Amino acid sequence: MRIVKVLCVFAVLLALGTVAIAEGGQVLLNAAGATFPYPMYSKWFDVYRQSHPNVQINYQSIGSGGGIRQLIDKTVDFGASDGPMTDDQLKQASVPILHFPTVLGADVPSYNLKGVTAELNFTPEALAGIFLGKITKWNDPALVSANPGVNLPKDDIVVVHRSDGSGTTYIFTDYLSKISPEWNTKVGKATSVNWPVGLGGKGNEGVAGLVEQTPGAMGYIELIYAVQNHIAYGKVKNQAGVFVKADLASVSAAAAAVAKTMPADFRVSITDPAGNKAAYPIASFTWLLIPSKFTDATKRETVKDFLKWMMTDGQSYCEALSYAKLPKDVVTKEMKAIASIQ
Amino acid sequence: MATTPNAATPEDFAGSSRTSLRHTFGADEVAHLITMIAAATLLLITVLLVYQLWVLSAESRAKFGWSFFVTQTWDPVSGDFGALPFVYGTLVTSAIALVIAVPLGVGGAIFLAELAPPKISSYLTFVSDLLAAVPSVIYGLLGVFLLVPIMRTTVQPALKATLGFLPLFQGPSYGIGFLTAGIVLAIMIVPFVLSVSREVLMAVPRDQREAALGLGATKWESTWKVVVPAARIGIFGSVFLAMARALGETMAVTMVIGNNPKIAASLFSPGYSIASVLANEFSEATGNLYLSALIELGLVLFLLTFILNGLARLLIVLTTSRGSGVLPS
Amino acid sequence: MSARLIWRKSLNVFMLSMTGLCALITVSALFFILGYLVYNGGKDLSWNFFTKLPAPVGETGGGMANAIIGSLKLLGLAALMGVPIGLLGGVYLAEFGGKTIPFIVRYTADLLNGVPSIVIGIFAYALVVMPMHHFSTLAGGFALGIMVIPTVIRNTESFLRDVPRTMREGAFALGANKWRMIATVVLPAASRGILTGVLLALARVAGETAPLLFTAFGNRFWSPGLNQPTSSLPVVIYTYATGPYEDWHQQAWAAGLVLLGLVLLTNILVRVFLTGGSAYERT
Numbered sequence: 001m002r003i004v005k006v007l008c009v010f011a012v013l014l015a016l017g018t019v020a021i022a023e024g025g026q027v028l029l030n031a032a033g034a035t036f037p038y039p040m041y042s043k044w045f046d047v048y049r050q051s052h053p054n055v056q057i058n059y060q061s062i063g064s065g066g067g068i069r070q071l072i073d074k075t076v077d078f079g080a081s082d083g084p085m086t087d088d089q090l091k092q093a094s095v096p097i098l099h100f101p102t103v104l105g106a107d108v109p110s111y112n113l114k115g116v117t118a119e120l121n122f123t124p125e126a127l128a129g130i131f132l133g134k135i136t137k138w139n140d141p142a143l144v145s146a147n148p149g150v151n152l153p154k155d156d157i158v159v160v161h162r163s164d165g166s167g168t169t170y171i172f173t174d175y176l177s178k179i180s181p182e183w184n185t186k187v188g189k190a191t192s193v194n195w196p197v198g199l200g201g202k203g204n205e206g207v208a209g210l211v212e213q214t215p216g217a218m219g220y221i222e223l224i225y226a227v228q229n230h231i232a233y234g235k236v237k238n239q240a241g242v243f244v245k246a247d248l249a250s251v252s253a254a255a256a257a258v259a260k261t262m263p264a265d266f267r268v269s270i271t272d273p274a275g276n277k278a279a280y281p282i283a284s285f286t287w288l289l290i291p292s293k294f295t296d297a298t299k300r301e302t303v304k305d306f307l308k309w310m311m312t313d314g315q316s317y318c319e320a321l322s323y324a325k326l327p328k329d330v331v332t333k334e335m336k337a338i339a340s341i342q
Numbered sequence: 343m344a345t346t347p348n349a350a351t352p353e354d355f356a357g358s359s360r361t362s363l364r365h366t367f368g369a370d371e372v373a374h375l376i377t378m379i380a381a382a383t384l385l386l387i388t389v390l391l392v393y394q395l396w397v398l399s400a401e402s403r404a405k406f407g408w409s410f411f412v413t414q415t416w417d418p419v420s421g422d423f424g425a426l427p428f429v430y431g432t433l434v435t436s437a438i439a440l441v442i443a444v445p446l447g448v449g450g451a452i453f454l455a456e457l458a459p460p461k462i463s464s465y466l467t468f469v470s471d472l473l474a475a476v477p478s479v480i481y482g483l484l485g486v487f488l489l490v491p492i493m494r495t496t497v498q499p500a501l502k503a504t505l506g507f508l509p510l511f512q513g514p515s516y517g518i519g520f521l522t523a524g525i526v527l528a529i530m531i532v533p534f535v536l537s538v539s540r541e542v543l544m545a546v547p548r549d550q551r552e553a554a555l556g557l558g559a560t561k562w563e564s565t566w567k568v569v570v571p572a573a574r575i576g577i578f579g580s581v582f583l584a585m586a587r588a589l590g591e592t593m594a595v596t597m598v599i600g601n602n603p604k605i606a607a608s609l610f611s612p613g614y615s616i617a618s619v620l621a622n623e624f625s626e627a628t629g630n631l632y633l634s635a636l637i638e639l640g641l642v643l644f645l646l647t648f649i650l651n652g653l654a655r656l657l658i659v660l661t662t663s664r665g666s667g668v669l670p671s
Numbered sequence: 672m673s674a675r676l677i678w679r680k681s682l683n684v685f686m687l688s689m690t691g692l693c694a695l696i697t698v699s700a701l702f703f704i705l706g707y708l709v710y711n712g713g714k715d716l717s718w719n720f721f722t723k724l725p726a727p728v729g730e731t732g733g734g735m736a737n738a739i740i741g742s743l744k745l746l747g748l749a750a751l752m753g754v755p756i757g758l759l760g761g762v763y764l765a766e767f768g769g770k771t772i773p774f775i776v777r778y779t780a781d782l783l784n785g786v787p788s789i790v791i792g793i794f795a796y797a798l799v800v801m802p803m804h805h806f807s808t809l810a811g812g813f814a815l816g817i818m819v820i821p822t823v824i825r826n827t828e829s830f831l832r833d834v835p836r837t838m839r840e841g842a843f844a845l846g847a848n849k850w851r852m853i854a855t856v857v858l859p860a861a862s863r864g865i866l867t868g869v870l871l872a873l874a875r876v877a878g879e880t881a882p883l884l885f886t887a888f889g890n891r892f893w894s895p896g897l898n899q900p901t902s903s904l905p906v907v908i909y910t911y912a913t914g915p916y917e918d919w920h921q922q923a924w925a926a927g928l929v930l931l932g933l934v935l936l937t938n939i940l941v942r943v944f945l946t947g948g949s950a951y952e953r954t
Contacts, residue, residue, distance in 0.1 A: 014747030028899055030805060032888075039728040042891065046727045049892070058900060060889045061728075066626030074804045089628055156514040163601035165418070165626040192623075194417040199518060199612045200601030201913070202622055208915035213490070214516060228729045229915040321729070373850035374767045380759030381768075381776045384820055388779045391786070391794045398797060449693030457687060458694070466698050468942065473701045475871075475938045476931060477878020479905045483912050483927045484704060487711075487920070532697050560683035590787025592881040593909060617881070620789045624796075625885045640790045651785035 025054055027302050032060040033067020033080030034167045035203040036222045037286045040103055040323050041080065044314050048306060055302055063203055065165015065191040071097065071289050077299060079289035082167025083174075083191045084267035095293045098341065099266040100307060100334055101285040103315075104255050104324035106246035107172045108233035108282070110226045111218040112211050113138065115153060120234035121146040121243045124272075124281075127236070128180035130157055130218060132187075133197035138216065146237075153216075160210045160219030163200025165191040171284040172220045175271040220282075223247075224322045238281040239274050250280035251324040259327035266334070283324075293342050300341060307338050392644070399638035401631055410638065416603040416619075418627075423635035425642060427603040431520065431613035432643075435595060436588040438524025438609070439531055444581055446528075447535025448570075454536070455543035456551075456565050467540060474533035482597035485526045490517040490598060493525075498610055513608040516600065521609040523599040527591055531584040538583060542576030542661045543569060579657030586650035590643065592617040616643045705931065712928030715921045725891050725902075731918045735926055737893050741808070741901035742877065745887060748812025748897070749876055753819025754869055760820070761827025761865075766853055777825070784821035791817055792882035800886060806900040811887030815876040822875070826868025830861040867941050874937040878930060880905035904930050 038061040045057040059080070062070075067079035072092045084099055109122050126142045129135035135142055139152040162169045173189040187193050201207035201219070208225040211217045223246050226233040235243040244250045254270050256279075262268060266287065273279045290307070294300035311334055315325045326334075402410065402423065413424020450470075454463045494517025505511045546569045554564035570577070600612020601622060616639050627633040719734045726733030760780075764773045795814035800806055834857045842852035858865075887901045889910070894901035908926045911919035 011747070011751060014744055014751065026895065028895070030888075030900060043727040043730075045891070056892045058890045058892055060891075060900070063626055065628060069626045069628045072628065073801065075800055075806055092628075158514065158516055163622050165623070165628065188419050190419040191628075192418040192626075194415060194419065195602070198602065199516060200614075200622075202601070203914075205910075205914035205916075209913055210518075212915050214494070214518075224729070225915060229917075231915070368848075369851075370849040373853070374763075377759045377763035377767055378772075380756045381763040381772070381824070383756050384760055384776060384783065384824060385779055387817055387820070388783050390798070391783075391791075394794055394797050395790070446693045446697055449690040450697045453687070453690035453694040457690065466694055469698045469701055471942070472935055472938055473697070473704075475874060475934055476701070476704060477880070477905060477934060479878065479880045479908050479912075480704070480708070480927050480931050483908060483923060484707060486912055488707065529700055532700075536694075536697055560679055562683040562686045563679065566686070586785055590785075590789070592787065592789045593905075597909070597913060617787055617789050620793065621881055621884060624793060637793065640793050643787055644790050647785050647787060648782060651781065655781060 027055045027298055029055070029057045029077045029299060029302060030060075030075075031057060031067075031078050031080060031288075032062050032070045032076045033289070034064040034082050034286055035061040035205060036064070036082040036105055036166075036168045036171075037080065037103060037323065038204070039224050039228065039321050040318065043317055043321065044310060047317065048309060048314075052305075055306075057306070061203060061205070063162070063164040063191075064167030064170065067289065068191075069165075071291070078291065078303065080287065081191075081289055082284055082286040083170025084287060085289065093291070095291045098290045098292050098337060099287040100290055100337070101266050101287055101326055101330055102310060103318050103326065104251045104283060104285055105322075106223045106251050106280055106283045107168055107175070107220045108223050108226050108246045109218065109236065110208070110211050110221050110231045110233040112213075112215055112231070113153065113155075114215060116150060116232075118147070118150045119232070119245065120150065121237065122234050123237045124175075124179035128176050128183050131159060131161070131176065131196070131198070132180075132183060133159070146243075155216040158214050158217040159195075159198030160201055160207050160214070160217050161195045161198045162192075162203070162207060164202050166203075167191060167284075167286065168204055168220065168222055169193065171271060171282060174269055174284075175282045178272045223251075227322050236281050238276070238279055239272055240277040240279075242277050244278065244280045246280045246283070248319055248322065248324045250278055251283040252327070254279040254281070254283040255285070255324070255327055255330075259329045262330055262333060264333075264337075266330075266337070285326075290341060292340060304338055304341055308335070311335065395637060395641040395644060399634050399641050402634035402638040405631065406635075410635075411642075414605060418629075418632050421629070421631050423632070425616075425639055427605050428614050428616040428619055428639060429642070430605045431599065431603075432589055432615040432617070432646075434520050434609075434613065435523045435527055435599065435615060436585055438521060439527035439588045440581065440585060442525065442528035443532045443535055443584060447532045447580070447584070448539050448577060450532075450536045451539035451543055452565055452570070455540045456561070456569065463540075467537060470533045470536050473529075474537070476530075478530070478591060478593040481526055481530055481594040485522065485594055485598040489522055489526060493517045493522045502610075509607040510609050513606070513610050515610050516612065518598055518600040519608075519610050519612045520599070523595045523613075523615070524609075526594045526598055527588045530591060530594065531587050534584045534587055535580045538580035538658060539573070539577050542573040542580070542658065545576070545661060546572045573661060575657050576661030579654045579661070582650050582654035582657065586647045586654060589650070590617060590647050592621050596621050616640075705935070708924065708928045708931055711921075712924035712926070715925035716928065720922065720925055724893070729916060733918075733922070735902075735904070735907060735922065737890060738902040738904045738907045738926070739929070741887070741890070741894055742904040744808055744894075744897070744901065745811050745815055745883070745903055746873055746877055748808065749815035749819050750869070750873055752812060752816030753872070754823055757820045757823025757869075757872075758827050758865065760824040761831060762853060762858070764824065764828040765831035766849070766857070777828075780821040780824045783817070784825075787881075788814075788818065788879050789881040789884075792885055795882060796885045803898075805898070806886060806888035808887055808894060808897045808899065808901045811883050811901065811903070812897075814882035814886045815879060818876050818879065818882070819869075819872045822872040823865075823869055826872075827861070827865050830864030830868070831857055833864070834860045870937055870941045874934045874941075877937075878905055878934055880909050 041059050064081035064083050067081050070076045071079035123146050139154045170191045177184040177189040201210040204221050204225050207219045208221050211219045235245045237243050253276050254273050257273055258268055258270050272281045311331050318325050410425050414426045415422045415424050498515035501511045550568050551564050554568040595615050596618040602612040603614045627636055722736050723734030724737055791814050795810050799810035799813050842856040883903050883906050890900045890902045908923050911923035
């Protein structure tokens, strides 16, 4: 009968698809989390697979919030986040979670102003004002005074933020909370906040997409997304009073102070660092969230091997993607911490 | 069915042996059982679905109660959740979609049922059904790359210039927002309105039309004053059906609505719908209260579509003879 | 001719043309959509697109091979899950049931059919992903299978009922018992219509994105077996369309064209060849 025949066809198709890509001998790891380091991780997992053909690490960029949640639910083998897990979240996980910094990146204030070719300067007050919804036009005095000689249009500022739970948001709101008491009380810092204004994009990809397509838009995205998509981004005034643009040097400078005093669990914030003239104020480590206990020995060994590779060979791929390498002291500490994965 | 006690059964001819168990579980009974189990599986799945929605949203229901529906904040940090922005967004986009789709659909249905030659009517209805088969994400794709720029650069400024005195059409024009989402939804639900309305119009008996024409009415008068009112219950049914569809649409809306859980008077502003917030935030809701608040939203959506679909089918069945055959798959 | 008559006649012509316009707008939307996709997606359909895996983020040259295979596997699973249950359930409704149970089953089928696909995705997550502790093709196939069942049940019942009494009675007269009659006489007679329903249901779920977001999840590589997350065409279109990379956008158009092409092709072939267009005849 026809139905039976059709069903047989489907069963055959299914069998083919299933068998043709048989599991045998492969180590398959699933991970999910931050979009901030996604270009880096997708490159790393691709390169690692080429040198270790039987290892396939499938990373899905769903946002740091998603990474944390899926890790707690144990639907992925490890997670990734640029906002460190809070104590509450750590309690929800059934095994202790270890944070392993991977690279250093930066949140940049990107914007879409086709008529303006100069690089814009943003003061902390201006950034807070824009995202609080108080500064609504590009030619607001706060922006004009920081950018003498630049012809800013009187268009509306279209604020773009994240619609999903995001470590990039955490980094940005962490910074805003430090430099703006009003932001601290009104909104706070977290992976997902109650934004006063703006459009929501999903992932760094979504925000970059919206900024790219919407004239007058302004959003915070990781440096590489602005670079890869040729989106203009501005300088930010750091605590020492210098307008700094995000790049490898300024991001590394931001981490320099903390490299020696890194806490044992590696959860640290490097936004708005004091004293360093060259430091970029909205930089951050990003972490892989690794469970400290694995039931599957093969998976555990693969993860440990990957972490070692990541901290040595892997670091050579960072700078091409505009992520700064980990400071040497941090790497030494991390290598020791790998031993605590059981 | 009844098998006569002494009838010859195929087994008698086949020559296979029969055990007494076979009398209790004859082949027909087995078939009955198997098919009944299949049907019961459907019931089981649905009951499980409702149960899961109910149970997993318990924490949120207990904490917020009815105030969930009137709270405007959606704050994962402080754990304060309210459904109002999402219900608002869902209803507003659906309303916009209906305002556009119902005249288009009913108008088109009138043309296809009353005026067009039979072959053209069949062909065009076929094309309309194909439109209904286009996946949501394709509409989203076109929405993002085609509609949003047009809305931002042409349509919204034009509306602002002409109707800007209304609070509906004020504010900055992003291209993304309630209006764009409503328009995309409209295109998606027109085929449902058109197809069902056409069927109910065709079901109105010929003599109604002829009586009107016999009294000297023009074709339009006969249609509008006699045929359409006779079919109006079914047309309302099609509207409810289309609305139920619009409420549940996820992908196309998520891609163009702006993902901002705020209530605003202007149609140009970004918003959020229930389905969109579920798609965006479900996989990352940390904390049980957050997750259960999202599932409560899912429960609300389920109930809304349940009621609307039920009403729709009731109305459509009332007007056509072959009720269930009318609905597009 | 009185003024009133002129008014009525002009109104007549005007309104009737307006309705024609409505029909035209609706119908041309489809051609517009198709044309736009062909224009934008056609230029990117390359050998790479069909055979390569996705490239690292930001690099060009990747493809959608794993998404295409993933979608096929998901469809296969949905069919295996949904069609037998739907078919047998339809047989129950048409041939065996009494009054109340079939009424409840029918009502439930319509209810399940109207449930938004995102809610079904949540259900599949709670039922399959969480206990299994990972995302999988199985969970995705389960979610899609649930969506297939109601359509197939109602459709099967409808076409079975259409088979004339005389055929059934003929079978009984020849000594068949009930299940034999159903299996050898009624089902084959209705098979064309049933197949139509099955294929249309599958074409519909092939384009569903929302239920796959938290079940099949996604995969940058091949997904072996049924136990791993898998990439799928609709989810990749969504991800790439909302991203910033121009390369992604182009791939999204191409993928959209492939998906739409397959869905429309199935719909056209099924509706035209299997039913002979009879569903659309105007009485």
